[in-house]
Amino acid sequence: xxxxxxxxxxxxxxxxxxxxxxxxSTISGTDYIHWYRQLPSQGPEYVIHGLTSNVNNRMASLAxxxxxxxxxxxxxxxxxxxAAVYYCILRDLWTGGGADGLTFGKGTHLxxxx
Amino acid sequence: ETGVTQSPTHLIKTRGQQVTLRCSSxxxxxxxxxxxxxxxxxxxxxxxxxxxxxxxxxxxPPRFSxxxxxxxxxxxxxxxxxxxxxxxxxxxxxxxxxxxxQYFGPGTRLTVL
Numbered sequence: 001x002x003x004x005x006x007x008x009x010x011x012x013x014x015x016x017x018x019x020x021x022x023x024x025s026t027i028s029g030t031d032y033i034h035w036y037r038q039l040p041s042q043g044p045e046y047v048i049h050g051l052t053s054n055v056n057n058r059m060a061s062l063a064x065x066x067x068x069x070x071x072x073x074x075x076x077x078x079x080x081x082x083a084a085v086y087y088c089i090l091r092d093l094w095t096g097g098g099a100d101g102l103t104f105g106k107g108t109h110l111x112x113x114x
Numbered sequence: 115e116t117g118v119t120q121s122p123t124h125l126i127k128t129r130g131q132q133v134t135l136r137c138s139s140x141x142x143x144x145x146x147x148x149x150x151x152x153x154x155x156x157x158x159x160x161x162x163x164x165x166x167x168x169x170x171x172x173x174x175p176p177r178f179s180x181x182x183x184x185x186x187x188x189x190x191x192x193x194x195x196x197x198x199x200x201x202x203x204x205x206x207x208x209x210x211x212x213x214x215x216q217y218f219g220p221g222t223r224l225t226v227l
Contacts, residue, residue, distance in 0.1 A: 041220075042221075043204045043219050043221050044157065044216075045218065102147075102149075104149075104156030104158070
């Protein structure tokens with residue numbers, strides 16, 4: 001899977017929007033962009049994924065740049081419960097469901113201030 | 115819908131011993147993956163099982179082995195434990211499709227003394 005780059009940490013205030021960036025300049029045409037998050041003392045949790053178009057679900061929105069070399073996970077109204085490590089992961093369409101597992105980097109540690 | 119469960123929650127072993135960790139997959143999922151997460155690091159892929167066969171492996175030695183059962187529960191076995199094996203071990207279940215969305219359990223914290 002292609003490599004992603006994320007800031008080590010970000011800080012935001014409760015009830016404000018949070019924009020978590022991810023750079024993936026070597027993304028291929030068949031790479032899906034996945035986001036997972038890991039709350040303290042828990043296993044990772046799927047957040048959202050997309051290929052080319054922006055995506056929304058109940059947890060977050062994913063904005064994908066037109067050239068697909070970067071993406072942004074948007075939490076519209078952060079709560080204290082959103083404090084977690086957020087991982088941006090690329091997953092090839094043809095190996096998704098394949099045998100190489102997810103490649104996690106160090107992710108972005110999101111701190112939410114009350 | 116039952117989520118992914120793992121047992122035990124915590125485990126302490128000594129160097130050289132063997133350990134078995136257990137995972138129960140989410141209902142309807144036919145694939146299970148195991149990951150090792152050292153403190154302060156992201157999870158690292160150990161291996162994946164699909165329909166009871168090992169389907170892929172990360173950069174882990176053969177003393178890490180596994181089993182998947184017909185009811186899609188699974189085990190991770192580690193022989194000849196080393197101090198560096200101390201970590202959080204996560205299992206994740208999925209339905210094998212092009213998205214491969216994985217659903218993780220809470221993990222087993224293994225400490226090797």
